[in-house]
Amino acid sequence: MQSLNRVLGSLKYYWLITTGALISLLLLTAANAITPQLFRWGIDQGIASFDYQVIFEVAGAMVLVAIGRGLFNFGQTFWAEKVSQGVAYDLRNIIFRKIQNLSFSYHDQAQTSQLLTRITSDVEQIRTFVGTSLIQVVGAVVTLITIATILIMMNWQLALITLGLVPIAAMILARFLIKNQKLFGQVQERLGDLNAVLQENIFGVRVVKAFVREPIEMARYTKLNDDLVKVNMKTIAAIRNTFPWIFLLSNLITVIVVGVGGIQVIGGTFSIGELVAFNSYLLFILQPILLIGFAAPAIAQAAASAERVYEVVDAEIEISDRPHAVPFEKCGGRITFENVHFRYPGATTEALKGISFETKPQELIAILGMTGSGKSTIMNLIPRFYDVTAGAVRIDGRDVRDFQLESLRSHIGIVFQETTLFSGTIRDNIAYAEPNAPLEKVIDVAKTAQIHDFIASLPDGYDTTVGERGLGLSGGQKQRIAIARTLLTNYRILILDDSTSAVDAKTAADIQEALDDLMRRKTCTSFVIAQRISTVRNADRILLMDKGHLVAQGTHEDLMRTSTLYGSILESQMKQPTTA
């Protein structure tokens, strides 16, 4: 409920529209309350006295009130909807911004489908709460109080009989809600399960087809779909078993009111007009209780959704600027790892164990090692994707944690092991970090990444549209576009993380040759992570990693002489000429 309070707190940014909705609500309640009084007036003063003048006046007043009811109803729903759209818009933006700012460690542990659900379905639940349930409940409470007061003023004995309905109906509803609370939750859960399978199958459609698992996946989806229908049917049955009782109760009350009221009319203590008006109010008494009853599950669901949404909004951003962080302006090329230890959040063992080395200006460093030895992890620490667990990473003597994050990262060009492209044209993708880069610059970097000829051969050239995740391009083509994208940035330190793994050996060597020259000219230090020894042969220094330890460093020749591990990696690659 605390999280719902927070949602209510956000209404203050829309106080004018919220006030408009509330005023409309009050006017609507007033118009509803007046209508039966007009009946009473028309019957007692008009029909009973054969006074046509009064009948016409009442009819006119009723038309005006009806128009008013329409207008106020429109105002109430329109403004409530407007506020709800504003709140949802803000929440979506806040979560998106937060997702952009959250550290890698958060994304390592968060499920994509969970985040997607929060930004779509949970925000929608909150929007429905603000736009519908909230106004329903406030309206219901105001109506109940107003009508109860009028009834007591009109005839306290009949009012007591009628208002007796309220607690009984409320009890039936409360019992219904408590008993079926789990059932409503189950509907959302089943829907979530169904969506998770749907998402997996859309993302993994190629794997499903390759392993001929379509019938199995179909069966899995159908079973969850059946489950969803079953739970939905159970909720319908629960509603069917409860609400007739409330309607029966309300009919009984009507019978009693007409009976007791009729006797009073005959006795001359109550007029016919008053009885008709009183009876009309009965509807207004039952309606709010039903509205609150229907709104309750939605409110419970919105509370759960708000909690999930604020969990993301409040998630700690582990990596951010320190109070006196300085901009990263000059790079001398001295990058120091000082006895660095690192353990991934939640992991039981360290990925890096006491790594120490220092680069020299303009040095080209290669990092080599078996898979899982910690090569990418070393590189993740320089742009502060993660912070060290112990020790320090320094650039020109200054701890990387003392630099302003944005400025540090914008001067480090990194090509990731896994390529991610965005939907748009090839040019958009290459110019991702520099959207206004002129075409010549885009072509220039594409040439260095050995992808220009391919792009030029396409009918639409640089304006060719690629699908989401780079659909329509081969793995190697995507990697080369990713290299070009990085080369276009204002980098001073360049990191290539196994970024030519999907490219054939000849093209990889050509890229490396073109990059070697560029790296030595433009960067203060460069790092290349590679599996192939042939790719790293020209490096000034090779760091050899093994199970989180830096076990050897030196030139290719040094390592050939001194490291048995290097020798065995080289030997294994010689046996597989296609990968060397």
Ligand SMILES: Nc1ncnc2c1ncn2[C@@H]1O[C@H](COP(=O)(O)OP(=O)(O)OP(=O)(O)O)[C@@H](O)[C@H]1O
């Ligand atoms: N996000 C993560 N969360 C937890 N553990 C991780 C994470 N990323 C990597 N690891 C673990 O840290 C260790 C080092 O991984 P790293 O990716 O640095 O290896 P690598 O040498 O780059 O491997 P590869 O050549 O296969 O890319 C591995 O044992 C891996 O399982």
